[in-house]
Amino acid sequence: MSELRIERSYSIDATQLYAYLTRAEYLVQWWGPEGASVSAASLDLSRPGPWSITIETPRGPFEMTGEVLKVEPGRLVEFTMDVPGQNAPDSTVRFEIVPDGARRSRLTLVQSGITDDMVEMGKRGWGGTLARLERVMGLAGA
Template sequence: MADLQLTRDFPVSPDRLFAAVTQQADLLQWWGPEGMHCPEHALDLSQLGPWHSVMVNADGERFKVSGQVTSYDPPRSVGFTWAWHDPEDNRGAESHVTFTVTGTESGSRLVLDHRELGDDEIAANHNEGWSSSLRKLDALLG
């Protein structure tokens, strides 16, 4: 199984960063790669239970992902399962994501761990997607 870990620093307090990665109003501004938006969602990582989002690109292609928020420890971490749906809305292989927030001298740090991704190609695709999404988060908080 391949795993992915990304680390980014932000010039905001840990509380602000944690809100940005868990609260629906902020999530909808950065969730999904650049050029995507989420017109359909139950995207609130601030409580245990199910979540989902449908990301749509400029060509109108739809990409649905869903899971369960499995842990919520404000303002330190949130964990959730993650699985893509196929065009018939069948849920695929499940992986697990954890966002961990810590304070730094200049603000806060986000560590994104995405575990059990299958193979290296899947991990590379998620690296590209998460990296693009984190650029949007940087623009939101920068």
């Protein structure tokens, strides 16, 4: 199994970034690939427990599910992620946030338990998804 690691730095404090990464009202605005929208969600990554989201894409809807495993408010959230119907193993995703100076934060996204082929797919998928997050935060091009 392989691991995907993506790091980004943002002009936003750690508390605000954590809210965008964990609260349902923000997640439904940015989760998923470019051109997608959320049609249903039970999505709260700020507390341990199950989550699910249905994403509408030009190729049709797909549902993702998982379990929030670990939460350290303002600093870390870790969860499993399963895309039913896909020929892929369940994986674990971790968002780590570190303050990086005045009103700056560094996000490290780590997805583990994936195949080598999924690393390349994940780079593209998470890259587009994080670009959507940046637009929602008002930091496009950050």
